[in-house]
Amino acid sequence: MLLEYDLNEVLRYLGYRGASADRQTLGLIGSVHKELCEVCSPKYIFREYEFQKTDSALTINGISFKSKKLCSHLKNSDTVALFAATLGTGADTLIKKYSVCDKGRAAVAQATAASMTETLCDIGCMKIKESCSCEIRPRFSPGFSDLELSSQRDFFKLLDVSKRLGVTLTESCLMVPTKSVTAFVGIIKEK
Amino acid sequence: MSFLSKFGKELMFFDGAMGTMLQKSGMAAGELPETLNLSNPELIKKIHAAYLNAGCDIITTNTFGANSLKFSNTAEIVKAAVSIAKKAASEAGGERFAALDIGPLGKLLKPFGDLDFEEAYSLFAETAKAGESAGADLILIETMGDLYEAKSALLAAKENTSLPVLVSLIFDEKGKLLTGADVKTAVFTMEALGADGVGVNCGLGPDSMSLIAAEMVKYCSVPVFSQPNAGLPVCVNGETVYNVFPEDFAQKELETVRVGAAAVGGCCGTTPEHIKATVHLCKGEKLKPVIKKNYTAVTSYSKCVLLGEKPVVIGERINPTGKKLMKEALRKGDMDYILNEGIAQSELGAHILDVNVGLPEIDESETLKNAVLGLQSISDLPLQLDTSDVSAMETAMRFYNGKPLxxxxxxxxxxxxxxFPLVKKYGGVTVCLTLDENGIPETAAGRVEIAKKIIKTAESYGIDKKDLVIDTLCMTVSTGADNAKVTLEAMKRIRNELSVNTVLGVSNVSFGLPARENLNTAFFTLALENGLSAGIINPKSQAMMNAYYSYCALKGFDTDFKEYIAGVSEIKKEAEIPAGSADLKTAVIKGLKEQAGRLTQKELENKSPMEIINEILIPALDEVGKGFEQNTVFLPGLLMSAETASASFEALKIEIAKNGSQDEKKGKIVIATVKGDIHDIGKNIVKVLLENYGFDVIDMGKDVEPQAIVDTVKKENARLVGLSALMTTTVPAMEETIRLLKEQTEGVSVMVGGAVLTQEYADMIGAQFYGKDAMSSVRYAEKFFK
Structure with a gap:
């Protein structure tokens, strides 16, 4: 899977605020992207679930996620997919290496890998759409808005993320490899 | 009959999935299956019995996640699980074995994750000990996607029990582990650590897994086993389904047996029917004998280097001997210096890195360990652990991820x-110097004799000669005209007569003579021709690398001349940089790092180091910094300038050290990413800028305990601390650090920064300064120390 990046996003992560990049930087992004493609092993998983919800909590298989925003986000959804994706450990190692020997490259790698992760998520969510032949809602991730980051633990348990994807959680609920995403994706079946 | 007297001699069968069966019996997703050992032992026993009836020889206990990260009563759960399995096995009759199942901890070890190697080790040790005392017949470590975690589990099982230990790994479709190792790297590493069998399970269906098993057999000297899923999971109506049927599954298992697997079984999605069909089809199939392989292999966490056929380069630069700056870096605990040496050598073509950090005034164990861990977090090259301190060696071997030299x-x-006892325990390829109590023999025959003695002794420790490389030692030709000749002859004989690989520190040959590179390159080529498997050389010497590439090209080791041509174009690139195309100030502003060294040397012709810093570097950095503040320069540009300035500083440091004067530091700053946070790029950016502006920065890394920061501040007598946090969830750790600093120190200021921080937050947690970006912390530090 060759993951493209979105140049505007990469520049935004790098703090360009709409300014355009010079040739040197564009070349740098291109060459870092090439390196990232070589070391990444992008993967995603998802599973569709029935859910119950109130105004403030979403319940899947007896496990509750407290978030008003998530509940309203899923208000027209029939089911929900739990989705997780990662670029693998290769991106982290590359960024780490450059943060020692070439910090400009490290910053660019960080931004480019972040954008590639988004691309991977888009590809994965397209797949959800295809496989259920349904409409889907935008991704809603643990840690976003009023959904506590600590909900990651339950999310991981439900989808069996560690075993199936190789992504694990630190004590403080951060994901490693760091270029990883988890999200709830609302599914709207054709009526 | 014991397990090991059967395993590898006749075909054996593992059971299939436990989890799949539990889900079928109504266990909810998210429920911890291991609790059922206590709450519903009958159910577990029934599942074991079904597999035993299907004809398996080995059942695995329901303890995949039974560790103290998840349970407070691990021992109780493990003991219950083992006794259920033992009971089921004895009721089934015949010769059956209960394997204590140990799965991954679900947390990634450092450097990728936040779990310490030793902590992982103790978690596994606890489970293993409980399993043995409850009567398990063997230990099955399974579904390991990280070689390092597998190592910690294997060591824990080996050191704390006397049971046979099998290790099973999970590969993806590309044949790679999660942390990057391919099949042969994984196999070499696990068997070096003493695994009694190496296998593959989960992740793949029987088709792809059969290929992996075949690849394992090619490299493995211990029995190989395989436990595939019943196909790849597909999602049907929200349910996970595996759809390879028992008969097709069995057919693939038969193929796996025929390529040489000593045992087969099943993982996710398999049922007693799958195992029954497999046993039925494969029973009576003759086992391919397990053959000892003859590879001399060293590995890192993801890569393997084979010695013997094509010669390899061992980079010698990480060694303080004669290097003033490295000594200083080691004394300061500045690992970046070492890491940069590692990266540079790797980019110049080294295949293995020698790591020597021996200095009389430092704790070598601790320093070598940190160097090894640091290098392995940024480089995938295997390392050569180089120390004469046995306890430092053991520590380094214990923490090394892979099979080292x-x-x-x-x-x-x-x-x-x-x-040798250490090598036997941890695995490795040992460099053997041909000297003994009587010194270095003057003749080649004398050195060959010592080599023979070492090979024989190694054998008595259970170390095969494939895991030795002989160094026939080279003395400078300036003290004896025959010195080089004797070394070469001994090398040739050892390679030809003893069939053992060789290694040599090449550059000793020219000691005491002028223009040493000439002699070194000629000698290197001669040594390669006389059977040198691995040359310990300086990859930064273009001449030495040219000799290497040329030799490989001429001898057919580089058939399409790819490496040779790449080597040559390297040379061209250097030559193409037009001299005088930029001045140092322009180079810094434009971020032309490659030119920094040369341009700094040029400036040194007319200026003192301090003049260069004050008149060129600082004004250039200021100009870029202003551009950054005014949104005309952006982060990559800012950093590339900073790196260029750093490269120039490095060149100046050498000059300053030469003149014996101290470079003046403006003030000491301790910086760290706070506890719980593993994002350090922002902190690293701040660090390089602060250093550029002449501050003495003590970088404590990421995920740092509050008290550790306070202790360092006290020890270093630092007055300014920089803390970084990226996540809202780690801001409390920042607050805690500030609180402890206030309690235990006086007059220390704290500046904070990071994605989620704001001025408001900073005020709330009691920081003296909030830096919205890297430049602003530089400005603050300048004001602070004025």
Whole structure:
């Protein structure tokens, strides 16, 4: 899977605020992207679930996620997919290496890998759409808005993320490899 | 009959999935299956019984996640699980074995994750001990996607029990582990650590897994086993389904047996029907004998280097001997210096890195360990652990991720009896110096004799000669005209007569003579022609690398001349940089790092180091910094300038050290990413800028305990601290650090920064300064120390 990046996003992560990049930087992004493609092993998983919800909590298989925003986000959804994706450990190692020997490259790698992760998520969510032949809602991730980051633990348990994807959680609920995403994706079946 | 007297001699069968069966019996997703050992032992026993009836020889206990990260009563759960399995096995009759199942901890070890190697080790040790005391017949470590975690589990099982230990790994479709190792790297590493069998399970269906098993058999000297899923999971109506049927599954298992697997079974999605069909089809199939392989292999966490056919380069630069700056870096605990040496050598073509950090005034164990861990977090090259301190060696071997080169033993009894037991335990390829109690023999025959003695002694420790490389030692030709000749002859004989690989520190040959590179390159080529498997050289010497590439091209090791041509174009690139195309100030502003060294040298012709710093570097950095503040320069540009300035500083440091004067530091700043946070790029950016502006920065890394920061501040007598946090969830750790600093120190200021921080937050947690970006912390520090 060759993951493209979105140049505007990469520049935004790098703090360009709409300014355009010079040739040197564009070349740098291109060459870092090439390196990232070589070391990444992008993967995603998802599973569709029935859910119950109130105004403030979403319940899947007896496990509750407290978030008003998530509940309203899923208000027209029939089911929900739990989705997780990662670029693998290769991106982290590359960024780490450059943060020692070439910090400009490290910053660019960080931004480019972040954008590639988004691309991977888009590809994965397209797949959800295809496989259920349904409409889907935008991704809603643990840690976003009023959904506590600590909900990651339950999310991981439900989808069996560690075993199936190789992504694990630190004590403080951060994901490693760091270029990883988890999200709830609302599914709207054709009526 | 014991397990090991059967395993690898006749075909054996594992059971299939436990989890799949539990889900079928109504266990909810998210429920911890291991609790059922206590709450519903009958159910577990029934599942074991079904597999035993299907004809399996080995059942695995329901303890995949039974560790103290998840349970407070691990021992109780493990003991219950083992006794259920034992009971089921004895009721089934015949010769059956209960394997204590150990799965991954679900947390990634450092450097990728936040779990310490030793912590992982103790978690596994606890489970293993409980399993043995409850009567398990063997230990099955399974579904390991990280070689390092597999190592910690294997060591824990080996050191704390006397049970046979099998290790099973999970590969993806590309044949790679999660942390990057391919099949042969994984196999070499696990068997070096003493695994009694190496296998593959989960992740793949029987088709792809059969290929992996075949690849394992090619490299593995211990029995191989395989436990595939019943196909790849597909999602049907929200349910996970595996859809390879028992008969098709069995057919693939038969193929796996025929390529040489000593045992087969099943993982996710398999049922007693799958195992029954497999046993039925494969029973009576003759086992391919397990053959000892002859590869001399060293590995890192993801890569393997084979010695013997094509010669390889061991980079010698990480060694403080004669290097003033490296000594200073080691004393300061500045690992970046070492890491940069590692990266540079790797980019110049080294295949293995020698790591020597021996200095009389430092704790070598701790420093070598940190160097090894640091290098392995940024480089995938295998390392050569180089120390004469046996306890430092053991520490380094314990923490090393892979199968290292061990530098070294010699023919002295005391040396061999100290080092070989370690090699036997942790695995490795040992560099053997041909000297003994009587010194270095003057003749080639004498050195060959010592080599023979070492090989024989190694064998008595259970170390095969494929895991030795002999160093026939080179003395400078300036003290004896025959010195080089003797070394080469001994090398040739050892390679041809003893069939053992060789290694040599090449550059000793020219000691005491002028224009040493000439002699070194000629000698290197001669050594390669006389059977040198691995040359310890300086990859930064273009001449030496040219000799290497040329030799490989001429001898057919580089058939399409790819490496040779790449080597040559390297040279061209250097030559193409037009001299005088930029001045140092322009180079810094434009971020032309490659030119920094040369342009700094040029400036040194007319200026003192301090003049260069004050008149060129600082004004250039200021100009870029202003551009950054005014949104005309952006982060990559800012950093590339900073790196260029750093490169120039490095060149100046050498000059300053030469003149014996101290470079003046403006003030000491301790910086860290706070506890719980593993994002350090922002902190690293701040660090390089602060250093550029002449501050003495003590970088404590990421995920740092509040008290550790306070202790360092006290020890270093630092007055300014920089803390970084990226996540809202780690801001409390920042607050805690500030609180402890206030309690335990006086007059210390704290500046904070990071994605989620704001001025408001900073005020709330009591920081003196909030830096919205890297430049603003530089400005603050300048004001602070004025």
């Amino acid at each position: 061990i530098n070294s033993v010699n023919g002295k009894e005391s040396s061999m009896s100290a080092v």
